Amino acid sequence: MLYDLRRADARIKWLVTCLLATLGLSYIFGALMVSLYAGFTPARVAATYAGPEMSMPMPPESTVVVNRPMTMADFAQPEVHTVDTNLLIQDTHVHVPMYGVIAAALGVVVLGLSLRRRWALGLITLLFAAPWLDFGGMWLTKFLSPRLAILTLVGGWAMGAGYLIVAAVAVYQMWWSPKGVAS
């Protein structure tokens, strides 16, 4: 194959390294954002995406009012960040294309690595399957069962794992493997 990152010009290696570093930085902050707004446990992910919609009763036949006293502390209680259907549609609309572009960029890096065909195919599949699992899990959690929040976690970890594998192998082959250093 003509495209081989081990033998590529130093400028291309540097471009790929910068791309991987930038994506790595965004992944770190992505993880921090997940910890702030959704969490890393199935229970917290389920609370975020399943939310009250899972247990929402049918609307009453006539409008009813419930009054209850409030304290200032009640107003100060931290809210569970929930994602309703409208927001999930919006999130899916804006995130999935971005994840596709990132998976494609990492996939292009994979094509330049010296890997067995089946490993390369597996890695590319992982890069694209991870966001599908991530967002598929959110939708299934909302509409099928909160237990399926585990899929979102698996998808998130798979995205991180896919990036780390590609980054580690690419950096090693470009800068440390004998053929890489020689180019």
Add this chain to the structure above:
Amino acid sequence: MNWIVRAAAIIALLHITPAVVLVKRPEAVQALLPGADAYFAREVHLSDVDAHRLHEVVDWSPEDGVLAFYTGKAGSTIVGALEFVRVDTPHGPIEVAVGFSPDGRIRGVIVTKATVEMKPWVLEAVAGGLTDRYRDLKPGDTPAGAAALAGRTGNLAVYIAGEVDKGVARALAAYGTFYNHVRT
């Protein structure tokens, strides 16, 4: 390379940034229900018919079909009521607190939440006098904060003012239709 630059620009434009609290809820409650020493939540669980009625007026349905009003009292005197209304925008959600005086007019409006991206737009709009434009509006009136800011602030401040207008319109419609007109 051109498509990569374009794709990156589109991603940057579309990505929703994290939410930020501009004013904590307790602070908004104290500002909009001044002097109150007791608070009560009035949760109105809308029937399908009433939810549809509200949707027809302001193109909006509250989350879970429940409108939440908060009433403040000082002793036995009602100080007023307030609502927290969320508006989903293409840039993420904002939350608007709308406080009413006992006579049913708007006492004040506070934007309590936005996103990192929208925060400077909100601050510019508020600095331009946006929230003052809502004072004394009553149910049936149309908020026109965006129109008032047009030409006096940046386009993004005017844009966010339009979103705040939606929140205030929803609060006015909900308050006017359901706050005092449903039996407990």
